[in-house]
Amino acid sequence: STLALGMQAVLLRGFALAQAPQLLEEVRQVVRQAPWRHMQTPGGKAMSVATTGCGPLSWVSDRRGYRYAALDPLTGKPWPALPADFAQLAHAAAQEAGFAAFVPDACLINRYAPGTRLSLHQDRDEQDLAAPIVSISLGLPATFLWGGATRGERALRVPLRHGDTVVWGGVDRLRFHGVLPVAPGQHPATGECRINLTLRKAT
Numbered sequence: 539s540t541l542a543l544g545m546q547a548v549l550l551r552g553f554a555l556a557q558a559p560q561l562l563e564e565v566r567q568v569v570r571q572a573p574w575r576h577m578q579t580p581g582g583k584a585m586s587v588a589t590t591g592c593g594p595l596s597w598v599s600d601r602r603g604y605r606y607a608a609l610d611p612l613t614g615k616p617w618p619a620l621p622a623d624f625a626q627l628a629h630a631a632a633q634e635a636g637f638a639a640f641v642p643d644a645c646l647i648n649r650y651a652p653g654t655r656l657s658l659h660q661d662r663d664e665q666d667l668a669a670p671i672v673s674i675s676l677g678l679p680a681t682f683l684w685g686g687a688t689r690g691e692r693a694l695r696v697p698l699r700h701g702d703t704v705v706w707g708g709v710d711r712l713r714f715h716g717v718l719p720v721a722p723g724q725h726p727a728t729g730e731c732r733i734n735l736t737l738r739k740a741t
């Protein structure tokens with residue numbers, strides 16, 4: 539089913555379900571070349587989410603700030619290539635939401651162990667804020683917090699399950715958002731974690 543969360547934010551329930559096993563196999567391949575790590579915030583704290591990435595560029599954070607980088611700072615090597623089906627799925631999802639021209643050049647991969655959360659933030663490190671972000675949820679469910687244009691606005695709680703895909707674009711692209719602590723559990727596809735892929739146009 540297709541649920542309009544906002545004017546230009548669309549939740550496609552189960553959109554990635556059929557491809558999930560293949561996506562997760564590709565995540566495992568990425569992790570072999572670009573291992574999970576807990577990036578440092580500019581304030582010096584380790585993020586509770588473990589991350590890696592793939593594509594020509596991927597998002598990095600350290601004491602110097604947030605940015606997109608062509609090289610993985612952990613290995614010094616280019617990020618693994620963006621798997622073709624990541625890009626295809628993101629393109630198809632974006633099309634459903636009215637963003638027919640979306641071509642991602644970066645994929646950030648987040649891993650949430652039980653108890654891991656993501657505090658309210660905006661994604662504004664991309665050059666082209668007219669391009670949407672496509673988010674694919676895999677494994678354990680989570681409660682997504684979907685806020686407003688300011689941090690203080692009351693956030694809507696959106697449950698996201700295995701295979702759910704969300705397209706955030708246009709007027710809904712810069713909303714504050716986060717993820718509540720993931721509840722402990724076991725998922726047949728991922729074991730004891732939630733994995734989120736975000737496909738982005740960084741440049």
Ligand code: MD5
Nearest residue numbers: 648661671673706710711712713715734
């Ligand atoms: C997650 N990840 O579940 C989320 C999914 C991140 C992040 O937030 O930055 O890695 S992406 C949700 C998102 C992205 C861009 C814009 C908006 C939501 N939004 O305007 O609500 O790991």
Ligand code: FE
Nearest residue numbers: 659660661715
């Ligand atoms: Fe975000």
